[in-house]
Amino acid sequence: MQVKALEMIRPSLEELQHKAQWMSLLMLAVSMHVLEAGLPGLGPWLKPGLANVITLITLVLLGPRAALALAIARVFTGSMLIGTMLTPTFVMSLSGAMAATLTMLAAWRWLPGISLIGISLLGAIAHMLAQFVVVESLFIQQSAIYYLLPPFLLISCATGWINGAIATYITPRLFHRIHE
Amino acid sequence: MKGTWADRLLLLLVLAGIGISWQFVHVLAGKGEAMVTIYHGQTQLAQYPLHAHKPVHFMAKGALGDSEIVIDHNSVYFLESPCRNKLCILAGHKHEIGDIIACVPNRILVAISGAAKRFDAVVE
Numbered sequence: 001m002q003v004k005a006l007e008m009i010r011p012s013l014e015e016l017q018h019k020a021q022w023m024s025l026l027m028l029a030v031s032m033h034v035l036e037a038g039l040p041g042l043g044p045w046l047k048p049g050l051a052n053v054i055t056l057i058t059l060v061l062l063g064p065r066a067a068l069a070l071a072i073a074r075v076f077t078g079s080m081l082i083g084t085m086l087t088p089t090f091v092m093s094l095s096g097a098m099a100a101t102l103t104m105l106a107a108w109r110w111l112p113g114i115s116l117i118g119i120s121l122l123g124a125i126a127h128m129l130a131q132f133v134v135v136e137s138l139f140i141q142q143s144a145i146y147y148l149l150p151p152f153l154l155i156s157c158a159t160g161w162i163n164g165a166i167a168t169y170i171t172p173r174l175f176h177r178i179h180e
Numbered sequence: 181m182k183g184t185w186a187d188r189l190l191l192l193l194v195l196a197g198i199g200i201s202w203q204f205v206h207v208l209a210g211k212g213e214a215m216v217t218i219y220h221g222q223t224q225l226a227q228y229p230l231h232a233h234k235p236v237h238f239m240a241k242g243a244l245g246d247s248e249i250v251i252d253h254n255s256v257y258f259l260e261s262p263c264r265n266k267l268c269i270l271a272g273h274k275h276e277i278g279d280i281i282a283c284v285p286n287r288i289l290v291a292i293s294g295a296a297k298r299f300d301a302v303v304e
Contacts, residue, residue: 088284089265113186121187125194139284141222144291147209147280150202157194164183 022058022066026073029054033078033093049124049159051078055101056120056167061175064105071101088139092131099130116171117164124160128152209278210294216256218249219289230254230275230292242286249290256290258283 011019032051039047051074059067075097079090103126107119128149136145183191214230218240228236228251235252237259245262255273261283268283280291 087264092284111186113184114190115184115187117183118187118190121190121194135282135284139221139287140219140282140289141287142219142289142291144217144219144280144289144293145282147205147278147291148282150198150205153194153198153201157191157198161183161191164187 018062018066022062022070025054025058025062026070026077029058029070029074030077030081033074034081037078037082037084047159049100049127049156049163051097052100052120052123052127052160053163053167053170055097056104056116056123056164057171057174059101059104059108059119060116060167060171064108067105068101071097088135091138092134095130095134096127100124100127102126115164116168117161120164120167121157121160124156124163125153128156205278209292211277213295214277214292215295216251217291217293219291221287229295230256240286240288242283242288244286247283247286247288249288256281256292258290261288262286 029051032054036047036050054074055067055071058070072094075090075094076085079085079087079093084090084093100123104119104123107114107122111118132146132149132152136143182188215227216230217227218225218238220240220242225240226238228238230251231254232251235250238249238251239246240249242262246260247258247262247268248260250257250259255275257273258268258271258281261268263283263285265285268281268286268288271281274281274290274292277292277294280289282289
């Protein structure tokens with residue numbers, strides 16, 4: 001009786017593998033988040049968005065729900081580690097990560113002919129736009145802040161494209177390793 | 181690395197959008213004499229000409245404390261700030277219409293805009 005009950009609550013090997021993979025990717029994403037926070041001179045506005053590469057890989061390997069959960073968990077864990085929890089930086093990171101992930105999920109599902117590069121590009125643009133909207137509406141409250149938007153979007157285009165190329169290179173190799 | 185035709189089309193559309201928004205911002209920033217405006221949230225704290233004869237040291241009271249803003253040698257910059265990362269100080273000197281420096285934690289914005297209103301600039 002007890003053995004049967006234990007078997008019912010014990011997760012399957014596949015489920016455990018899925019969780020282990022998600023945790024590994026989360027640790028990688030948190031490392032990227034912390035690394036980016038330490039980069040000199042770029043600050044919370046401009047980051048290479050390397051953590052977004054991991055979100056993209058998670059989307060392909062483990063699905064949309066896992067990718068969204070990873071993006072949120074990454075911001076919370078990363079912010080606790082670098083000491084920015086509940087600061088404006090945290091709000092900007094969370095809004096940017098959520099907007100980027102939701103945009104990438106939508107593009108992955110509904111945009112035909114688009115590769116990981118295009119998905120990453122859209123994610124980077126959404127990330128930057130969300131950050132500006134949040135900063136304008138919650139902190140600065142002046143539309144002059146949008147003077148900065150065009151050059152920042154241009155940089156997002158470049159980083160989004162490069163990150164998409166990195167994800168395109170890594171994903172099939174990682175997928176092969178996982179399913180070997 | 182090159183992406184699909186859809187990726188390249190998307191990039192083209194995004195770049196076109198950025199180009200249009202850049203033009204829009206240029207018009208919005210105005211023309212004429214460059215003025216430095218300092219805001220805390222929705223409140224305008226001060227406005228000075230960028231090309232002032234004497235250096236200006238302005239203490240802007242923000243959410244965390246006082247930020248010291250200097251207008252000197254045809255440029256504006258943050259000298260001191262109570263924020264943690266000091267990104268506003270690291271932003272350096274700004275000297276052109278359309279340039280801004282924002283201190284998000286202290287909720288202070290410094291913007292350089294043209295004295296002529298944007299609609300005047302359009303008519304010109």
